[in-house]
Amino acid sequence: MDDFRIRDGELHCEEVSLAEIAAAVGTPVYVYSTYAMCRNAAGLADALEGVDNPLIAYAVKANSNAAVVATLAAAGLGADVVSGGEYRRSRAAGVAPDKIVFSGVGKTEAEMALALSGGLFQFNVESFEEAETLSTVATQMGLTAPIAFRVNPAVGAGGHAKITTGAAENKFGIPIGDAAEIYAGAAKLPGLNIQGVAVHIGSQLASLEPLEEAFAKIGELIAQLRSNGHLIATADLGGGLGVPYNPDLPPPPKPEDYAAMVRRATSGWDARLLFEPGRLIVASAGVLLSRVIRVKPGAEHPFVIVDAAMNDLMRPALYEAWHKIDAVRPNAETWTANVVGPVCETGDTFATARSMDKVGAGDLVVFRTAGAYAATMSSTYNSRPLTPEVLVHGDRWAVVRPRVDVEAMIAADSIPDWVTGCTAGDSS
Numbered sequence: 001m002d003d004f005r006i007r008d009g010e011l012h013c014e015e016v017s018l019a020e021i022a023a024a025v026g027t028p029v030y031v032y033s034t035y036a037m038c039r040n041a042a043g044l045a046d047a048l049e050g051v052d053n054p055l056i057a058y059a060v061k062a063n064s065n066a067a068v069v070a071t072l073a074a075a076g077l078g079a080d081v082v083s084g085g086e087y088r089r090s091r092a093a094g095v096a097p098d099k100i101v102f103s104g105v106g107k108t109e110a111e112m113a114l115a116l117s118g119g120l121f122q123f124n125v126e127s128f129e130e131a132e133t134l135s136t137v138a139t140q141m142g143l144t145a146p147i148a149f150r151v152n153p154a155v156g157a158g159g160h161a162k163i164t165t166g167a168a169e170n171k172f173g174i175p176i177g178d179a180a181e182i183y184a185g186a187a188k189l190p191g192l193n194i195q196g197v198a199v200h201i202g203s204q205l206a207s208l209e210p211l212e213e214a215f216a217k218i219g220e221l222i223a224q225l226r227s228n229g230h231l232i233a234t235a236d237l238g239g240g241l242g243v244p245y246n247p248d249l250p251p252p253p254k255p256e257d258y259a260a261m262v263r264r265a266t267s268g269w270d271a272r273l274l275f276e277p278g279r280l281i282v283a284s285a286g287v288l289l290s291r292v293i294r295v296k297p298g299a300e301h302p303f304v305i306v307d308a309a310m311n312d313l314m315r316p317a318l319y320e321a322w323h324k325i326d327a328v329r330p331n332a333e334t335w336t337a338n339v340v341g342p343v344c345e346t347g348d349t350f351a352t353a354r355s356m357d358k359v360g361a362g363d364l365v366v367f368r369t370a371g372a373y374a375a376t377m378s379s380t381y382n383s384r385p386l387t388p389e390v391l392v393h394g395d396r397w398a399v400v401r402p403r404v405d406v407e408a409m410i411a412a413d414s415i416p417d418w419v420t421g422c423t424a425g426d427s428s
């Protein structure tokens with residue numbers, strides 16, 4: 001089985017024609033391959049063979065559609081969640097509480113209470129202040145919160161400054177130099193069970209060196225914490241492994257290389273290892289399917305105006321991210337074009353001077369590698385309804401999130417009866 005491939009001259013997702021989905025659901029629409037996400041999940045699990053009882057907690061923020069999370073839960077993955085919403089979604093999709101890790105720099109008391117009452121594997125706590133609040137919440141509930149501290153190892157890494165999390169100046173985690181003192185302080189707080197350490201240095205990592213450097217520091221910290229009397233039983237190594245977006249660039253390391261490095265770096269740790277992959281599991285499993293509205297001439301290259309926009313896929317606008325753009329019915333002709341959306345922002349540009357399939361008004365195109373951080377980061381900017389999502393499995397497919405009706409969007413707003421227009425007093 002293939003995830004996305006040309007059959008009879010037309011791009012298919014598994015056995016289903018993308019043109020058929022576009023005709024039935026309209027565009028833009030996200031289309032996900034079950035096969036691809038299962039293959040990616042199994043690929044990581046297989047690569048980690050030899051690691052004793054790893055917990056692979058899928059980072060739900062990458063793609064939180066209930067059908068996607070349910071697919072991965074059924075494949076045995078847990079969930080790394082960063083909000084009460086993601087916690088509830090994961091539980092609703094069938095993730096067992098003892099496979100849930102709660103990360104995030106700003107958990108509220110309500111979110112702490114939600115996860116404590118529903119159950120979880122551990123909270124990854126990001127400051128001493130958060131530990132104090134969690135201690136209070138757990139004590140009031142008569143419960144004990146299992147925790148690890150997320151340690152910031154002062155190793156910057158990531159495909160872009162906006163997705164680096166492990167540099168000293170980033171907001172995430174406790175500074176590694178303060179860890180011994182913070183663990184000692186937290187050990188005195190009631191209602192907490194300190195069971196581990198956690199680290200995550202960034203996303204779309206193109207090389208293993210920064211990860212290995214961070215893990216080496218974590219290994220030293222585990223030894224120090226144990227000699228200070230802490231029982232460190234878990235080590236959460238985060239996510240971050242990159243995926244190939246641009247076939248013309250060198251690919252990021254493969255899961256097998258990552259796993260070999262992990263085995264090397266964690267040898268002798270004697271701790272249960274946790275992983276929080278997001279992008280690696282779902283990025284390649286999705287495309288954003290869109291239709292060309294029209295093509296207009298440009299100063300240097302034509303503008304291909306598609307019906308998807310930055311509100312549907314914001315990665316190019318936010319991080320200058322590169323997504324491959326292909327015609328659904330390639331005709332062997334190529335050209336150089338700018339691909340833009342209809343939103344009133346210059347940043348609503350998917351590609352500039354891109355060599356790509358030649359397309360015209362009415363043609364369907366796909367933005368590849370759009371299964372991660374795509375639908376989850378969409379908005380309704382310009383009063384554009386949220387993009388629907390479709391899941392494919394073999395020759396079956398289903399709309400797993402419908403297109404929101406514009407009428408429903410408008411109806412969600414209300415106009416108070418005292419709205420009468422601006423009066424002279426309002427502007428003085």
Ligand SMILES: Cc1ncc(COP(=O)(O)O)c(C=O)c1O
Nearest residue numbers: 059200203239240276277278279
């Ligand atoms: C704490 C944490 N864990 C896991 C992830 C998932 O990262 P990725 O999708 O790069 O694997 C992220 C996102 O960067 C994160 O912030």
Ligand SMILES: N[C@@H](CCCC[NH3+])C(=O)O
Nearest residue numbers: 061163203204315372373
């Ligand atoms: N949202 C980002 C990555 C950040 C990951 C979350 N910590 C992306 O689209 O690549």
